[in-house]
Amino acid sequence: MPQDTLPVRVPLVTEPWGILKSLNAARQNVLSIIPDIATRQPMVSGKTGKRWHMVMDPDAIRRILLERLDDYPKSDVTKNLLRPAIGESLFIAEGAHWRWQRRAAAPVFSHRNVMNLAPIMTRAAEAACDRVAGAGPRAVNMADEMVRATFDVISDVTFSGDGGFDRDAVHRAIDAYIAEAGKVSLFDVLGFPDWVPRPGRIMSGAALREMKSVADRAIDNRRDARRDGVPDLLDLLLDGEDPETKRRMDTGELRDNLLTFIVAGHETTALTLAWSLYLCAFDQGVQDRARTEARAVLGDRAATGEDVANLPFVRQIVDEALRLYPPAGIISRSAQKPDTLCGREVRPGDIVMIPIYALHRNRVLWEDADAFRPDRFADRKAIPRYAYLPFGDGPRICIGASFALQEAVIVLATLLARYRFAPVPGKAPKPVMILTLRPEGGVWLTAEPVAGDGPVSRRSA
Numbered sequence: 418m419p420q421d422t423l424p425v426r427v428p429l430v431t432e433p434w435g436i437l438k439s440l441n442a443a444r445q446n447v448l449s450i451i452p453d454i455a456t457r458q459p460m461v462s463g464k465t466g467k468r469w470h471m472v473m474d475p476d477a478i479r480r481i482l483l484e485r486l487d488d489y490p491k492s493d494v495t496k497n498l499l500r501p502a503i504g505e506s507l508f509i510a511e512g513a514h515w516r517w518q519r520r521a522a523a524p525v526f527s528h529r530n531v532m533n534l535a536p537i538m539t540r541a542a543e544a545a546c547d548r549v550a551g552a553g554p555r556a557v558n559m560a561d562e563m564v565r566a567t568f569d570v571i572s573d574v575t576f577s578g579d580g581g582f583d584r585d586a587v588h589r590a591i592d593a594y595i596a597e598a599g600k601v602s603l604f605d606v607l608g609f610p611d612w613v614p615r616p617g618r619i620m621s622g623a624a625l626r627e628m629k630s631v632a633d634r635a636i637d638n639r640r641d642a643r644r645d646g647v648p649d650l651l652d653l654l655l656d657g658e659d660p661e662t663k664r665r666m667d668t669g670e671l672r673d674n675l676l677t678f679i680v681a682g683h684e685t686t687a688l689t690l691a692w693s694l695y696l697c698a699f700d701q702g703v704q705d706r707a708r709t710e711a712r713a714v715l716g717d718r719a720a721t722g723e724d725v726a727n728l729p730f731v732r733q734i735v736d737e738a739l740r741l742y743p744p745a746g747i748i749s750r751s752a753q754k755p756d757t758l759c760g761r762e763v764r765p766g767d768i769v770m771i772p773i774y775a776l777h778r779n780r781v782l783w784e785d786a787d788a789f790r791p792d793r794f795a796d797r798k799a800i801p802r803y804a805y806l807p808f809g810d811g812p813r814i815c816i817g818a819s820f821a822l823q824e825a826v827i828v829l830a831t832l833l834a835r836y837r838f839a840p841v842p843g844k845a846p847k848p849v850m851i852l853t854l855r856p857e858g859g860v861w862l863t864a865e866p867v868a869g870d871g872p873v874s875r876r877s878a
């Protein structure tokens with residue numbers, strides 16, 4: 418397939434690199450350490466300080482993520498980085514401490530609860546349309562706009578309406594922490610040896626303590642004075658109870674998990690939307706089809722939670738964006754027991770990576786793997802389960818997947834129904850993974866209002 422018919426991608430390594438070259442490349446883009454053969458083979462192994470394996474074989478991945486979950490805990494790299502900010506929360510905990518939190522938090526993300534939060538997503542979609550309208554004919558960096566939109570949503574569904582509590586300050590602090598943590602994580606992804614200098618402290622202990630105590634006060638206030646109306650994630654988590662042990666979260670555990678939702682849920686969803694918009698601008702034919710669907714369902718109003726089931730093609734675009742640009746481009750585990758994967762020896766202490774980016778572009782599993790083709794998701798049952806893992810899988814699958822997908826479809830459908838997006842020549846984004854897979858340089862698009870029956874900038878659902 419000729420180059421210019423393909424959306425942007427990461428040039429993968431075609432020859433073995435030494436430690437320093439890998440380190441330098443990883444500093445710029447973690448994905449650039451993935452060897453190109455990872456898109457053609459089931460497994461690649463190596464040693465860069467530590468022994469590591471990259472696994473692209475669906476059966477082996479199933480073994481790691483499902484069948485032998487306890488033998489492959491999350492690797493220390495990400496956990497050590499995130500622990501100072503989000504403690505032993507759901508994302509980080511292992512074993513019994515993870516299990517009870519997962520059981521207590523699961524109902525928070527039930528279909529009904531996620532659906533109840535949809536009006537907040539619809540409002541954020543409206544606000545994004547207003548900002549796009551405000552830019553007029555000028556190109557807009559839709560990546561920034563989508564960060565703003567998902568920030569609005571996560572702010573409203575975590576500490577909503579808590580008077581006197583500066584929720585934006587907490588969210589900004591957490592974002593700043595993650596930005597810094599991302600830079601550090603590169604050094605550990607491949608187990609670079611200890612002599613490689615690491616950056617120092619990422620956020621002062623005092624700043625972190627202050628952020629946590631602000632959140633704790635908001636939680637205690639809410640516990641004392643419950644609100645009427647639709648429960649947000651804090652209300653739901655306050656009511657959460659492990660059905661087996663009847664244990665409930667104390668203030669510290671509630672805070673760590675709410676901060677986790679902000680960390681894990683807001684930028685990832687923004688990236689999904691930013692890449693979806695990039696792809697729609699890249700392929701106007703796909704965009705037109707999506708717009709036709711969106712306008713048939715929505716007319717001039719913004720999408721609601723109920724609309725999501727009636728927007729299958731918009732959902733397919735989101736699915737395909739998550740295939741080509743998975744926000745969590747690599748997930749990583751630390752082997753605890755001797756094992757054999759794809760006929761190779763795995764020793765305790767080995768780093769076992771699932772490079773989701775390479776898995777999603779593996780030639781054995783995907784036809785025209787680098788091409789943008791939302792139609793491949795028309796029949797979801799045809800997609801082998803462990804070949805497509807934007808949200809991971811097994812018991813530790815992303816708890817917020819349906820929340821994120823609902824939000825992405827609501828925002829994308831609303832935008833596409835009202836605007837025709839076109840790329841700005843010479844401004845294609847570069848896929849770069851630091852902690853998440855971001856469009857470096859931004860997603861600069863022009864947005865032309867679509868002719869409807871009235872003004873397109875402000876319409877209510």
Ligand code: HEM
Pocket residue numbers: 491507508509519677678679681682683685686689743744745748749806807808809810812813814815816817818820821822
């Ligand atoms: C498109 C958006 C999202 C993507 C691509 C994504 C991706 C992922 C992935 C790949 C994992 C598994 C990591 C691993 O196994 O190492 C995960 C776990 C998790 N995600 Fe998401 N996520 C998204 C949105 C969200 C949202 C909206 C929330 C919460 C509001 C959330 C909360 C979590 C939590 C708490 C975990 C840990 C679950 C556990 O270990 O039991 N995520 N996510």
